[in-house]
Amino acid sequence: MVLPLLVVPALTLGPVLLGLPAYHVQGGQITARSLGARTVIPAGTPVERRPVTLGRKSVGSALPGYAVGLFRTDLGRAQVFSDGSQGAAALVFATRPPTVLTPADPDALLRAWRAGETAAFRPAQPARPGWEALLLLPLLPLVVFLYSRPRVRYLLDGDTLVVKTAGSTTRFPRTGTRATLTTAPLGLRLFGTALPGYYSGTFGTGAIPGGRVQAAAGSNRPAQALLLEAGGRTFYLTPQDPETLAAWFTPAP
Structure with missing residues (x-):
């Protein structure tokens, strides 16, 4: 486009x-x-x-x-x-x-x-730019954003899951974080970014009562997503293996 x-x-x-x-x-x-x-x-x-x-x-x-x-x-x-x-x-x-x-x-x-x-x-x-170059100015932030290829990254750092987006870094401790699985897709974007392969911000969803999550996802309609509850908020993640990561937050006694 x-x-x-x-x-x-x-x-x-x-x-x-x-x-x-x-x-x-x-x-x-x-x-x-x-x-x-x-x-x-x-x-x-x-x-x-x-x-x-x-x-x-x-x-x-x-x-x-x-x-x-x-x-x-x-x-x-x-x-x-x-x-x-x-x-x-x-x-x-x-x-x-x-x-x-x-x-x-x-x-x-x-x-x-x-x-x-x-x-x-x-x-x-x-060569000198002509007036046509002015057409690029309103699109420059979007061009830079697309060129930088924003993506969500999930990293394990000891007993902490680190979730990085283009504008934030969130840490989820292994203990004290509640992990569940869902097949519900992301709904309407309320605040943030919704691009193919990159969903970050506040979204509506039917995955939880109240219908609002903080997304840090690579897909808005995954086969299965991981929900993490921390700090009074619910986060919607799409790791490659949601079940394994969910089990990591609930280690066997």
Whole structure:
């Protein structure tokens, strides 16, 4: 659901974060890269240095500092890996179609290419985010949350079960904690987070009288869940083996 909303901001911010377009020289070849394309210019390809006027874009991007793709130019149709500058610094390689690069130091790029050296170059004007990047701001907390992959963890620490969520850590002592099993699912979220694989906070449920639990679960409809009563509250957990963990809280005398 979130991914389609991120396409435009990602296309805007991607070149900025990755430093694109970029030109890598290695083994007598030049590899020009953009966010979604690359081209290799072989050794010995004829090249001239001249101004290039960019016209209408056929495919690609014409963002500030990031003009990449197929463009109509005064040379005809050309593949462009440029910062959009149209001055004398452009290098035009006789590929099919012609390839236009605008490195910050064209002489250094040509020297490294012809000498078979390894080096990296970029245009003089770095890519800059456009207004479309503003679309990402309202979604940024959700993106960070999803990217961090929140999950619930259950850890045994001596005679204590430690339950960790993205925002809390709760400790359940082996003695004094009442453990029972239930097949009742979680109900309506009252407060907290409900994402596939991650349920944390206060939820309604038919598992107990009063119908309210503190969830720290990986599923809202498990085959079996573990209920722990501690501190006057009931917690709803979904460990891999609820029966074994429930028995751990009631050791044989």
